[in-house]
Amino acid sequence: MRIVVSGGGTGGHIYPALALIREIKKQEGSHQFLYIGTEQGLESRIVKKEQIPFKSIHITGFKRKISFDNVKTILRFLKGVRDSKKMLKEFKADVVIGTGGYVCGPVVYAAAKMGIPTIIHEQNSVPGLTNKFLSRYVNKIAICFDDAKEYFPKEKVILTGNPRASEVLGQDGIRGRLSVGLKADLPAVLIFGGSRGARPINEAVVKSLSELGAKPYQVLYVTGDAHFSEVQKEIELVGNPDNVVIKPYIDNMPEVLAGIDLTVSRAGATTLAELTSLGIPSILIPSPYVTNNHQEKNARALSERDAAYLLLEKDLTGHKLVEQIDSVLMDENRLKSMKKSAKELGIPDAAMRVYKLMEEITVQK
Structure with a gap:
């Protein structure tokens, strides 16, 4: 299986993604990975250090107040979607997983529009703008806190926990x-x-x-x-x-x-x-x-x-x-x-739960 993972900006989005990748590799060594992030974010340094294939798009987050910068962000988002579609097609992605941060917005959206199975993982009890937006398009939404359920379509939500939890045991x-x-x-x-x-x-x-x-x-x-x-x-x-x-x-x-x-x-x-x-x-x-x-x-x-x-x-x-x-x-x-x-x-088998969810949506396809 060819798996694309996207998430960035802070370690809270990156480390769960890496923990999930390590768990999937442990379960099945033949899977191939591509991580899509930004060159400016922490993910550029951290993911490359893990020797995981990495590609980048240029994207910025929305300002919460009215600003001309948001027009630029929309244009960058649209270009990010086009660039992501090209990367996903070249990689022949079977599934795309977004772990949060504005970078996964165009990546996961592009995958959903291409008919590629998609999951977003929300680590917090209150989701960010990107995951709220993507929730309309993805197949499944993995959450860590029950409190997050109310923000998403209930038929898509699964309580999995945070994959990082598995790595401290x-x-x-x-x-x-x-x-x-x-x-x-x-x-x-x-x-x-x-x-x-x-x-x-x-x-x-x-x-x-x-x-x-x-x-x-x-x-x-x-x-x-x-x-x-x-x-x-x-x-x-x-x-x-x-x-x-x-x-x-x-x-x-x-x-x-x-x-x-x-x-x-x-x-x-x-x-x-x-x-x-x-x-x-x-x-x-x-x-x-x-x-x-x-x-x-x-x-x-x-x-x-x-x-x-x-x-x-x-x-x-x-x-x-x-x-x-x-x-x-x-x-x-x-x-x-x-x-x-x-x-x-605690949910110590969180990484395995997300892995099983990924298998479920790809089998359904």
């Missing part, structure tokens, strides 16, 4: 701990704000370092590359407690997560898929700067089911953060209850 948590300087025998909390970090979270953690230093648990604090030098300067003034390990970035995140008892993070869809797959309780501080405030809605999907605490950025202080960490890590019954709830929300 089976890791050696002790080795993960030791690899970043944590001890094997103490409860551990991971605090991070995404690959680039989040300034409000960094500010709260730095202000709470002396409090954290007196706790009977250990902290792995990931600042993000962009903020590391700034945080280091502040830590030189306040000191670095022995039980707090500070890193700019973690390369082996799945392995490290396997050894973590509690996580403090943003509420991106991929992160939540990983946490629920492993059954890790969390304190979620959703970014208020994302489209449709979807991170808060993602976070509420967990907090309302007792798998996480929701801490809005406007309410975030160093002391409040430590209070919430204590309320979980220093209450064994609470920790067990939240772990159980998080695990119940």
